[in-house]
Amino acid sequence: MATVSLRKVKKQYENGFAAVHGIDLEVREGEFMVFVGPSGCAKSTTLRMIAGLEEVSGGEIHIGNRVVNTLAPKDRGIAMVFQNYALYPHKTVFDxxxxxxxxxxxxxxxxxxxxxxxxxxxxxxxLLDRKPKEMSGGQRQRVAVGRAIVRKPEVFLFDEPLSNLDAKLRVSMRVKIAQLHQSLKEEGNPATMIYVTHDQTEALTLGDRICVLNQGNIMQVDTPTNLYNAPQNKFVASFIGSPAMNLVETALGQHDDDIFVEIAPNVRIYIPKEKQTLLASHINEAVYFGIRPEHISIASDDDTVNTVAGELTVVENMGNEKYLYFKVDGKELIARTTAQDITTSDIGRSFRFKLDTHYCHIFDFQTEENLVI
Incomplete structure (x- = not known):
């Protein structure tokens, strides 16, 4: 096992397009690091530079105590699992x-x-005596993972290995990869793994830490819990979480000693005292108010503060919970609730919703940085 260090790493193509903008990253020994981000964010490009399949335009890549920029892939102590399995069709699984x-x-x-x-x-x-054509996609992907394991590399690299599988197979293979990482650790042979995916569920369930990328820049590197609960910027807040965080463009106001945002004309949402000291220098400035769907609920008769009236537009039934889409002054918000008595027949009705602002986020309108963490 080994650490992987990226120091001011850049990737620029001959046509002048800069794909990676001088990123710094430290992957610890035995860590499961996940690269996640939208299409075109350079997560696969970054992985391929670590593997030696893409040339580095600037900066250094260290695997263990070696700078590997000029080393061939076979000399880097890595094993890579590809999206398309890359198995020899004429050879058995064993071969x-x-x-x-x-x-x-x-x-x-x-x-x-x-x-x-x-x-x-x-x-x-x-399956050892079978050939790839005689197996399912999930079985072939397990063979590809097995081919990487037998080499006992210092670092495992996974490039969207599950994207060709159906939803059920993705879940089972995700569990297999997590179990593999844990079993190697328990055997005293912990493996450093770097895993690329566009699927945030994979990222959140697999990663010890997650590196969120956007347009060739690192937006945040953190544990799954911290990414979800303490996003450093608006991009991470909107990308991590399903359904996505509710974000409303507004401004900070103050009445007496209370700071608030207006999410609709004359509809004030008050910010908790513990967050107000961080916002005192931003009064009257434009901000984004953010709150996750699970922190919006149907208001009770006793709820008088931080409630809004909204017209129900969509009900998504997820079995044990429901996603309620509603509009407030033309702005669409989502509540995630276990309320089973609201159905599609209620679409068009107005409901009162309670916002639990102890969990809200305020992002600077210009920098998009989180002002309350």
Whole structure:
């Protein structure tokens, strides 16, 4: 296992397009780091530079105590799992998994032992004599992961490995990869893993830490919990979470000692005292008010503060909970609730909603930085 360090790493193509803008990142030994972001944010490009499949335009990449910028992929101590499996169609599962070891001229007995140990971990022992065309997508992806395991690399790199699988298979493979990382740790052989995905559910469930990228820049590197509860900027707040955080363009006002935002004409939402000291220098400035759907609920008769009236426009039934879309002065908000008595027949009706502002966020309109963390 090894650390991976990116120091002022850049990627610029011959046509002048700058894909990666001098990013710095430290991946710890044995850590499961996830790169996540929208299409075109350079997460796969960054991974491929670490692998040696893309040339670095500037900066340094360190794997362990070596600068690897000029090293060939085979000399970097990495193993990569691709989106399209990249298996040899004419070889059996055993031969696909053993291929890299044979090229390294490992003893036959050692090859057999490593392949069978990896197959057992991934529950594909009964597939060792099959060829790729005889297997499902999920089985083929497990073979691709197994091929990486047998090499015992310093660093595992995963480039959207589950995106070709259906939803059910994605979940089961996600669990398998998480179990693999944990089992290697328990065996005393913790593996450093870097995993690229556009699926935030994969990111939040797999990552020890997550690196959120946008347009070739790192927006935040943090634990899944901190990304969700303490986003450093509006981009992370809007990207992480499903349904997305509610964001309303407004301004900070003050009445006596209370700071508030107006999310509609004469509809004031008051900011909790513990957040007000961080906002005192921003009174009358434009901001974005943010609140997650689970912190909006149907108001009770006793709720008189921080409530809004909204017209219900959509009801999404998710089984144990519902997403209620409603409009306040033309602005659409979403509440996430377990209230089972509201159905699609209520669309068009007006309801009172309570906003729990202890969990709200205020983002500067210009910088989009979070002002209350």
């Amino acid at each position: 696909n998994m053993a291929f890299g070891l044979k090229m390294q001229k490992k003893p036959k007995q050692e090859i057999d032992k490593r392949v069978r140990e990896a197959a057992e971990k991934l529950e594909i022992t009964d």
